[in-house]
Amino acid sequence: MTDTSLPAAANATSAAKIRSGAPANPLALIRRALVYLLLSIAAFVSVFPFFWMIVGATNKSADIIRGKNGFGTELFNNAATFFTQVDALRVFWNSAFIAVVGTALTLVISSLAGYGFEMFRSRVRERLFALLLLLLSIPFAALMVPLFVMFSQAKLVNTYTAVILPTVASIFIIFYFRQATKAFPSELRDAAKIDGLKEWQIFFFVYMPVMRSTYAAATIIIFMANWNNYLWPLIVLQTAENKTITLIVSALTSAYTPDYGMTLFATVLATLPTLIIFFLLQRRFVEGMLGAVK
């Protein structure tokens, strides 16, 4: 396996040097045009629904039903309806708290395990890891009732704790970190040992900073999952003041008299945080994924 700690840009630059001459023959030009066409279509298809959501948020309900296809002037009215009907601050605070604390805990606990599985291999732990991968395939609906019994016995129903705890040790993220750890240069660990660092110090002071792009990628994935988590929070959160934005928006869409403009405004709002996290971290994202797949 090749060492992946080198930034990808180095390869890219050298390749650019070799291929600096633009494609000259007609066939290559056509091929190039096709590539642009393909990518443009893909990009358009990918982005269009977002655009459509924003268009919808500016129209009033009746116009959306009649199939109006253009920007409207109702954005502020939709916003006003949403903010009067929903205690937005409370709901966003709930979502943000659950997502941020959940993401932080998952990052630490699951990366510790990923590191542990990869760095200290033993037959027992390998078997255990294979078993965990298999358990990844259990549908969550099957675990919900026993989980609920546990949290209710622990008197934790309707708490953030009950929402966060079951997601913290994520088999997928452990798997991801284990794969990424394969790219962690062992010389660094050896050097740190010679300097007298203990294993936990190596993890927190050497591994974590070196693997920051892996952490960036994982942050996006985990934050997204926490922010969008639906089934479990639905069951375990009981009172209105504890509910997350995902639960609230979902309920808005099923009212007897749905207000589409307002609902679409709410979906735009509910999507913003994950988009912001993505744009903040995306520069490191590709590098992070790079580690995971080796």
Place this chain on the structure above:
Amino acid sequence: MAQARLDRREQLTGWAFIAPALILLGLFMIYPIIWSLWMSFQVGKGMNLSFGGLANIERLTKDPVFLRALGNTFTFFIIQVPIMIVLALLFAVALNDSTLRFRGLFRTAIFLPCVTSLIAYSTIFKSMFATDGIINQGLMALHIIGSPIAWFSDPFWAKVVIILAITWRWTGYNMIFYLAALQNVDRSIYEAARIDGVPAWARFTHITIPMLKPVILFTTVISTIGTLQLFDEVYNFTAGTGGPSDSTLTLSLYIYNLTFKFMPSFGYSATVSWVIVVLVGILSFLQFLVARDRRRP
């Protein structure tokens, strides 16, 4: 990477690193799973349960709805996963060309769908695929269809929409994995092949694909699990019915209905869950087996 035998101290360190995760998994995953395994031998309704041996397995083989859900799940798996993986590969290869302009823009755009919130995405897709929705309007304006397609009233088109939606959401996600792996491939290999006059298609099949095999395996395993557990899309798009005519009912949605919508039959729904585990087990085992052979020098 070859590892020397671990000494006792290192063994303990290894356990210490994975201990927090293991304790949590044990509590919130292994224990409920064992509970559900035990439940799968119980029959009865609501809270009145009794030991039924293999009665649930027997019921499974005679259940037309289960067989439909299994069939649908496999249809989604067999059609959607290859389409998505091929598309993701194509985009990744196209974007890997360093002379391409707007790479960052294209990459971000194609990746964007997978960071959207589930609720937003299902609300939007439902409105776009409504009978008067923008998709029908567009297809009619382009004269591809003469009259609007009732996407969710037709068992065939409903499946098509689900496949389109999952592909929309997850292609960019898989693409990023390939893109990352491609950037690791030493470009001089490509240049050498080019200079030797190897055509583009052959470069793709003989260099790119073999290089990406481990990544393709990884994404295939993840997508297999994802598709066999498919729930979010079908639940949100069909208001939980899996309709029309059960044409989009998946195993996960069936489990949900058995537990929360129908007369609660918890033992039986646990049995259906275990079917997914066994299926994923077999499929993953096959996939890993293939991979292991290829990695051998």
Place this chain on the structure above:
Amino acid sequence: MNRIASRRGLMLGAVLAGVSFLSVAAASAGDVTVWVWDPNFNGAAMKEAASRYAAINPEANIIVDDTASQDDIRAKLQTQLLAGSTDGLPDIVLIQDDVAQKYLQSFPGAFEPLSDTIDMSAFAEYKVAAATLDGKSYSLPFDSGVTGLFYRADYFEEAGFTAEDLNNITWDRLIEIGTEVKAKTGHLLLDLDLADSGLIRMMMQQSGAWYFNEDGSLNIVDNAPLKKALETYAKFYQADLVKPVSGWAEYTGAFTSGEVASVPVGVWITGTIKANADQSGLWAVAPIPRLDIEGSVNASNQGGSSWYVLASSDNKEEAVDFLKTVWGSDVDFYQKILVDQGAVGSLLAAREGEAYKATDEFFGGAPVWQDFSTWLSQIPSVDYGIFTAEVDSAVQAQLPTIIDGGDLDAALQAIHDQAQQQMQ
């Protein structure tokens, strides 16, 4: 190494303790929590009731939680009852009538019988029957799902039909009329969702039938009303009068936008239709058409729900007293929610109030509430049984074949087989 591990354990413990600490405490004792599923309909009605109770009893604190959909409430209720855990449950919950028996029978003891303290003869009989098990009634009946044919009078008029032409007709006649309306105005008659068999249940109930025999066994293959209902359902499609829709949003959109000419539905849709104030005067309501068979009447029911008190509630007495005081006797309250939410209650005495006698300009100045009251008293009472969801899903599985002209007897047999299997 052990020292480090334990230090990390301590750290983790501290973090978790912090998380628990930050969580919000549950509602305090003395509060009565109510789960409802629509902020503008049953939520608003419940809030009105709460404020009336507060006026009589200032100590009381009724908390109305309208932040979950009906599906969400069912999932939450079922999980917690299955788990045998009650501390997450509210004191009062709203349950739709046709699923009530499922909860009553599979979770014995979970709900408080109300017939001991509240006189059930004050309510519409069929509503009380839906919540009665072993001689005890468990709910305070809320809204009626009495049905009507809501239609665009302007479209029908354009095609030459008056209100009289729609009075007490059969579904077959409606199809004939609808065909002419379509020919003259271009508007389809109605919109239907193949994943929702509400119309078929409505047709069965107006003929005094349901999916089950008295002993609870399946009644499908020889169920004449069901067969006729499926046949009629298919006719709508074969006459090309249906706009196919999927999901609630598209369903309501088709008639509130003026695209389709009518909607046969429960009275609780009134608020949704009246939300489009610009259509005032264009709508009218006719009695629901009947099936062309013996015993079918021009009155039926769709949906409708009732209040249930959880037996686990710490504030049972207060909850029951609240229901009894406001919902069980305040006639004026029922006038208020009829006007504001279009909620037709089930308290018989309320029918004599002012609002029920008033006319409504939105519906062309017709005495619609009086009409609904009349129809309400004619609804045949049926036993919804405990497996309606299962059979519904078996019916829905056959609908695409049926509308394509598939053999009805074969479809009934397939419905029977699937439902039989699911009822284990």
